[in-house]
Amino acid sequence: MSPFLKIVDMLGITQPEGIPLPSKEIKLSPEYKPPPHGIFGTPEDTYANCLSLLPQRPKKDVIRQLYNFPNKLRYSMEMDVVHPEDKNRDFILEYNLSEGTILIHELEKRNSGRYEGCFLKASLVPKPKTGRDDPQYYTPQDFYIGAKINIFNHYFIINGADLFVYRYIEANPEKFPQEIRDNMRDYFVKQNLLREDIEIETKKLQNEKDAELHSIKPAEATIEPDLMAQCINNLEKQVKCKYKKEQGELSSHEIPSEKLFPNLRTADSMQCKNSKTCIDKDTKKEVTWDSRVKQ
Numbered sequence: 612m613s614p615f616l617k618i619v620d621m622l623g624i625t626q627p628e629g630i631p632l633p634s635k636e637i638k639l640s641p642e643y644k645p646p647p648h649g650i651f652g653t654p655e656d657t658y659a660n661c662l663s664l665l666p667q668r669p670k671k672d673v674i675r676q677l678y679n680f681p682n683k684l685r686y687s688m689e690m691d692v693v694h695p696e697d698k699n700r701d702f703i704l705e706y707n708l709s710e711g712t713i714l715i716h717e718l719e720k721r722n723s724g725r726y727e728g729c730f731l732k733a734s735l736v737p738k739p740k741t742g743r744d745d746p747q748y749y750t751p752q753d754f755y756i757g758a759k760i761n762i763f764n765h766y767f768i769i770n771g772a773d774l775f776v777y778r779y780i781e782a783n784p785e786k787f788p789q790e791i792r793d794n795m796r797d798y799f800v801k802q803n804l805l806r807e808d809i810e811i812e813t814k815k816l817q818n819e820k821d822a823e824l825h826s827i828k829p830a831e832a833t834i835e836p837d838l839m840a841q842c843i844n845n846l847e848k849q850v851k852c853k854y855k856k857e858q859g860e861l862s863s864h865e866i867p868s869e870k871l872f873p874n875l876r877t878a879d880s881m882q883c884k885n886s887k888t889c890i891d892k893d894t895k896k897e898v899t900w901d902s903r904v905k906q
Contacts, residue, residue: 648744653735671710679708684779686754687771688715699723702730702767706751708779711735713749715762736762751779755791756798774804 645661648654655669684706690697700723705714712733719727737746738753739761749760758769777799780787799805 645744654744654746676709682708682775682779684708684751684754684776685773686769686776688767688769691759691766691768693766700725704754704767704769706749706754707733708751711748711750713762731762751776752787752791755794757794772798774799777805 645658648657653669659669660666686704686706688702688704690700690702692698699720701718701720703716703718705716706712707714710733713731713736714729714733715731717725717728717730719725735748737748741747753760754769754772756769756772760767760769772795777795780792780795784792796805800809
């Protein structure tokens with residue numbers, strides 16, 4: 612205990628409570644809300660001008676530009692007939708993957724009274740009913756055969772596409788739903804532009820089936836050991852019966868001479884005097900070696 616507190620206790624003076632220090636109120640900064648988009652420029656321009664006193668251009672996605680340059684997706688379109696004079700007007704829609712802009716070019720037709728040229732310069736096209744301050748722009752996920760799109764209150768129907776569109780969709784399947792992939796594949800199959808792809812896929816399937824057939828292994832034997840031993844014993848008995856007699860003696864493969872020459876005189880039944888003549892014990896007649904066999 613400090614000396615001051617000891618003196619206070621000796622004098623019986625009550626110590627008042629401590630004076631609270633003034634607290635600082637933490638004021639939260641208000642949430643920044645960009646102003647609504649004006650008439651001029653794009654919403655990105657309006658937002659970039661509000662970040663600094665000196666107006667600056669909106670930053671671009673450099674990685675996207677380097678990764679997708681100079682790839683472009685091309686679709687053929689026809690104008691949805693609203694007025695009779697707009698009938699049979701054909702257009703080419705070009706989507707720039709590096710910038711996300713859309714360029715529309717009208718094709719020339721003879722005796723139509725219209726010249727071939729640019730219908731819409733490369734620009735970001737917002738979808739209808741998505742808001743003016745934070746719009747959603749058209750992307751390749753919105754383009755497929757039969758799709759109806761609104762380009763600044765001009766309606767178009769997509770009726771064709773370039774083969775590169777199919778290659779891009781197959782290379783990036785995670786970006787497109789299955790319905791669009793099937794729609795584009797069916798269109799190119801009808802146009803007979805995927806013959807080589809179909810042949811390659813057919814060969815792959817055939818090679819896989821051939822590999823499966825070559826890799827089939829014989830099923831493992833599931834016969835019981837006792838039954839297997841019994842079968843082996845029966846087989847051995849059959850082999851022995853085939854090459855042995857009933858008594859188990861080995862059968863000779865040579866045919867005896869008595870069966871081949873039943874009239875042949877053997878040495879037991881002949882008594883030879885010399886090397887040329889012999890006496891038959893049965894008939895007791897002399898026979899020569901040349902007449903041993905009865906005719």
